[in-house]
Amino acid sequence: SGGGTQASGTGDNTGSTEAPVTPAVKDGETVTEASSTAKYEVSSAADKTVAYVGDTATSGKVTIKSTITVGSDTYTVVAIADGAFKKSSATSVVIPNTVEAIGKSAFEGSKKLKSVTIGSGTKTIGDSAFKGCTALTKVTLPKGVTTVGKQAFANCKKLKTITVKSKKTKFLKNSLKSVPKSATVKLPKMTAKEKKAFKKMLQKTAGYKGKIK
Numbered sequence: 001s002g003g004g005t006q007a008s009g010t011g012d013n014t015g016s017t018e019a020p021v022t023p024a025v026k027d028g029e030t031v032t033e034a035s036s037t038a039k040y041e042v043s044s045a046a047d048k049t050v051a052y053v054g055d056t057a058t059s060g061k062v063t064i065k066s067t068i069t070v071g072s073d074t075y076t077v078v079a080i081a082d083g084a085f086k087k088s089s090a091t092s093v094v095i096p097n098t099v100e101a102i103g104k105s106a107f108e109g110s111k112k113l114k115s116v117t118i119g120s121g122t123k124t125i126g127d128s129a130f131k132g133c134t135a136l137t138k139v140t141l142p143k144g145v146t147t148v149g150k151q152a153f154a155n156c157k158k159l160k161t162i163t164v165k166s167k168k169t170k171f172l173k174n175s176l177k178s179v180p181k182s183a184t185v186k187l188p189k190m191t192a193k194e195k196k197a198f199k200k201m202l203q204k205t206a207g208y209k210g211k212i213k
Contacts, residue, residue: 051079059089066096095119148175171206183210
């Protein structure tokens with residue numbers, strides 16, 4: 001019958017040398033690459049963007065990919081999902097330049113995390129993103145970062161240097177609470193008036209008690 005022919009036709013297509021037709025993914029769906037244990041959530045199927053959700057094999061040095069291949073499509077990694085590395089055993093993480101947002105509690109409580117490289121495309125760092133990363137010693141906030149969320153670096157007790165690349169970066173409430181008094185925030189070039197306002201934000205809003213250069 002006609003139905004039978006149709007079914008065998010589909011089977012032939014899958015068996016051919018052409019790439020199999022992947023079912024259309026939906027926004028919010030979890031996807032993985034064939035060769036990897038890392039999981040991603042589809043941010044926008046139309047734009048082919050995903051958020052890095054986590055990896056069962058996360059330890060040691062981790063470099064998050066900027067693009068992944070699912071079926072025959074390439075997706076761009078534009079975010080680190082909320083809680084993606086929460087309490088992970090990663091020691092260093094490199095975030096690609098494609099990532100625009102680091103989610104809430106993304107790295108919270110990752111006590112072995114000594115080094116994080118934030119990509120140049122990052123705009124927002126979520127609330128509690130690096131809270132309690134007690135091994136983290138330094139961090140550079142690229143020029144594009146507009147917002148450092150509430151308690152984003154709170155209780156980072158070994159943080160020595162925070163380099164801020166833009167005078168437009170806003171630090172929200174308690175974002176630097178319990179960062180050691182021996183720490184230094186390095187500011188970009190700005191006028192004396194701007195520096196005064198920035199210092200006030202760091203001390204009054206972010207709860208920072210260390211040095212400011």
